[in-house]
Amino acid sequence: MRNRTGYAVLAALVAVVALLVVGVHALTDRPGVPAAAGAGGGADAAAPASVGGWAGTWAAAQAAAEPGTRDGFAGMSLRNVVHTSIGGARARIHLSNEYGETPLTLTRSSVAVAAGAGAPAAQPETMRPLTFAGATAVTIPAGRTVTSDPVRLRVPADTDLLVTTYAPAPAGPVTYHPHALQTSYLAAGDHTRDAEGTAYDREFRSWRYVTAVDVWSEHATGAVAVLGDSLTDGTTSTPGANRRWTDYLAVRLREEPGAPRYGVLNLGLSGNRILTDGGTEFPGNGPSGLNRLDRDVLSRTGVKAVIVELGINDILKSPATADADAIVAGLRETARQSRDRGLRVLGATLMPFRGHAAYTPRAERVRQEVNELIRAGGVFDAVLDFDAALRDPDRPARLHPAYDSGDHLHLTDLGFHEMALTLDPADLKPRAQAVL
Template identity: 55%
Template sequence: MTKRHAGGVGVSPTRHGAVLAAMLTLILGVSAAIYVGVGSNDGAQRQEALTHAPRNGVAPASTGVWVGAWSASPSGSEPGTETNGLAGRSVRNVVHTAAAGTSARVTLSNLYGHGPLTITHASLAVAATANTPAAAADTMRRLTFAGNTTVVIAAGQQVVSDVVRVAIPHDGDVLITTYSPTPSGPTTYHAHARQISYTAEGDQAADVTGTPYTTQSTHWRYVTALDVLSNEADGTVVVLGDSLTDGITSTMGENRRWTDVLSDRLRAAAGSSDAPRYSVVNQGISGNQVLVSGLGRPAGNPSGLTRFQRDVLGRTGVKAVVIVLGVNDILRNPGQADPDAIVAGLRDLVDRAHARGLRVVGATLMPFHGHRGYTDQRESVRRTINDRIRSGRVFDAVVDFDKALRDPYDPRRLRSDYDSGDHLHPSDKGYERMGEVFDLESLKGAAPAEL
């Protein structure tokens, strides 16, 4: 290679500075391209969304990892919305975050719609306080989709918004608002939010006061995920479960599901133990089973096997999976539930996770003596499944919720202070206990190698 000495082709100081400036511009351009590629590696729809610069704010910071800050599984179509959906109303969903971030994006779903859903205005803001439709100062952002303020979501589909630059807090509320002016058919929703959300007449998506939002709702509508670009998490834990994970008997608006406790523990332990730096997203659906889906097309309350791709593998930055399913396969079976079939279904879920290199923690099935569905035969099936789970031949690691919450004097039932009163679902104290007994280090590592 020829070396250029001082006596060769000379470069003036002015020209030298220009060359450096040009090189710096090139490097910054390449870095931005790399950022877009990394940020969009979890699905074609996200890739399309992120290749268009948002029109409503500064370009997102390029540091951190995309993780799930919140998510909820669409569980069916909302009764009473079969014809018009929520046409002419602004829907302000209140969601609680499991990770902080410097940028955010939102997933909207029309999975259960029978026709196209037209969203002409969508926004995101940090809530001013807990349990309010009012936005914190200077946090309101209009959402765009491939650079457009209007998006049409086909029946059975979902869309991911462009990235907006906004500081999202950990353990805080975020307001995600949609407005559709036209009838769209059934509203896709998550039935049991344990969180108050709001609606207002007309297009109030940009409102920051919360005053127009006079109607309350206990559902999450249309929105199914909030992702953030985070410096405090390296990945996402997805919890696939039923009402015990959905938190059906936890106190409304206080975020006392066992997954909320797990999320807080993981963040508190970050940097001070061998616990991984993960956020937690809750993919519980009340009444969910491993094997059997509900009625309809698409099926309402789809089984764990049916929704695993959508609700687990489709989540952002997933590193580990927690499975808390099986009780409803016993309770809702009109005949005699087959423990072999239920365990085989659980193993199928584990195999799918392993194919993606994901570690799987599974839970034992908690007792339900005293519940209206209890029989001695069903108790026998529950114990058989728990024996298989504890043997270590189903999951990579086990969290023994049965042992942690059962009555030591009658292991067929929940301990009285852990019982919500229906003898199936925990109290707030019971949910707290579930989150506390979870071994954080059990989430660490990849799937074991198949021999």
């Protein structure tokens, strides 16, 4: 049973700390760890509210250096379109130069609420310049991240935000998330505060530099971070429609009675494995789940629970040598490290993939062994049985036809929706006092 007195003391301490960190700004000492954000000196800088707290509303895992961007995008404005899960009265933005080889100088940056879904135009009254320790410009060293000062901005839930950066000089390569399933925009010159968006005449379908958005919310009580592969990244879901399984989960957490009011942070990377980095063979697959756990999950703002959806690529990319015990040991270690931070940890069984090009009878046996070990307990605090929910009952080694995108591994929008329905929101709630 939770220690309610302990939580009350903890909440009071957090509120005091929030007041003390105003005006503080720092670059992180290691890639991906959010820096403390200060109030800054601009007119839109925001002091903390007396109630509420910071929580992540959106995030993306940075995978690698974007090919062909050694000089970056000098003299260009990048307008990234991101989609919120929860709303708030203030916002702050995390930017990353993790895979850069030179310092990245951004002379102007901004955030605004989009005028329409997937559009480069902003609602003019929402355009906010970003500052960093009160300065308009910021230089991010190679391998580091930075967090903007908070700005007063009414951020709606379930809406598109425009995060725009301008770099006047060459600096690269660009740190990016390759498979955004979202159209973002590029313009020549500094158009960071252009609300009309008419200058944005080029498109891209990745996320560049921006790695997270936090909001100050009086309603949300934290966030759930989802560590996954292409099934979490949303591969084969409808582009621009926000139909990843995490998007459907965000709807449930916003609307269902009794569900924890958490932001949902999608830290999926296509091709990602729990044990092995993408390396030079698969650079876009990013570091292994274990190696990016701290950067992508444990350091995110307000995280209260973790969902792990990994393991299938450890089988698919090496079907002849994949080992169920090793895979589960990796999953167990992610859970241990997460629990050490006082987080609730949920994990998923591996869905069927018979018919896929990498399918072999041996690979299927390994998948079944992994699932048996997960279901047996002792790995996660709760299990999301995606295998049982999405397999064809008549041919259990295959996906149900209604959920199969056609490649016998990835899903239709209906399949992603079914993934979200598999979770019991009560399993996300803490069951014991957090470890401090």
